[in-house]
Amino acid sequence: MNRKNLMTRRFAIVFAIVAIGSVLIAAAVFFGIFVFKILPMGTNDTPVNLGGNVSTLESVYSNTVKKSRDDLYTGNLILVNNDTEYRLNDESHLGNVFDLRSSSYKAQDKNVQLDKNVITHLNEMMDAFAQATGKNNVMICSGYRNRELQEKLYRKDLEKTGNATSLFVTKPGFSEHHTGLSFDLGIYPENGFSQEFDGTGKYSWISQNCYQYGFVVRYESDKVDITKIGNEPWHIRYVGVPHAYVMQKQDLCLEEYMNYLKDFPYNGKHLIVTNDQNDKYEIYYVAAPAGEKMVSVPVPENGNYEISGNNTDGFIVTVSLS
Secondary structure (H helix, E strand, O other): OOHHHHHHHHHHHHHHHHHHHHHHHHHHHHHHHHHHHHOOOOOOOOOEEEOEEEEEEOOOOOEEEEEEHHHHHOOOOOOOEOOEOOOOOOOOOEEEHHHHOOOOOEEOOOOOEEEHHHHHHHHHHHHHHHHHHOOOOEEEEEOOOOHHHHHHHHHHHHHHHOOOOOOOOOOOOOOHHHOOOEEEEEEEEEOOEEEOOOOOHHHHHHHHHHHHHOEEEEEOHHHHHHHOOOOEEEEEEEOOHHHHHHHHHHOOOHHHHHHHHOOOEOOOOEEEEEOOOOOEEEEEEEEOOOOOOEEEEEEOOOOOEEEEEOOOOEEEEEEEOO
8 A cells, every 4th residue: 555545544534533523522412401401400200410310209108107286397397487387395306506516616605506416417517618618717696596585586676677577587486496497607706896697708608518418598589579588698497408409409498398399299209319429318298187186107117217297287208218
């Protein structure tokens, strides 16, 4: 084979390789657009890529757990707002944040209390925050409040504003702070000057990553018409890892999420969530019909599940599949 023919053959081979590569790249781009853009987001029948993913599954459990109507008012997913009162006065689940906290954040004083389980996850989150940002001056300045304290704060706010109702302080009996699942953040005073927590700068890490630890920013500016509470970047609520994951990725406040979960009844398709860490969960809703004192809640036999009331009309079951 002469030199000219050899060069021609080599050129043809290179051209063929480039052409095949171009076709493969075009196919990959088309497939990516089809999967991530064309497929509808958030439908019950279509898996959604959210870093992890959300999909659906039908499953049946033969085991059941009996729940009373009082159980409707307990759990990590209870909805408490201006229209939905907190029913309980139990303080046995509370722990002192000052004594149980890690060294990565502060507590305003020894009177700040939260649900003990919440403190465990708060420690994990704030340890990660301190490691990522070098900051350890975030302070828990308000946690659990009884009705008497909430009454004082509510009256004080009305006197200050002169309004008939408050946009930032809920009326006593209707505050998330009664649950021990919510807390307010501040900045620990340095040189005698305190700073309000606005969630900007390095502190934005908390709002961007809190869902990985089961927390959500409860009151955001674009949800005021639903929550009836003004923008509060400092108010954090614990709901549990898979629920915080879905709320963050689907941009749902707690009121919206409670309605969303009713699309996944036990006798229909269940919500399947795989988060960023590849932890997999199954979530479904069991209604508590009015007038029934006891409700049979279907659950798996292995016991690797949690049941939470929604504080109104049903239970949410969260099964760990990992």
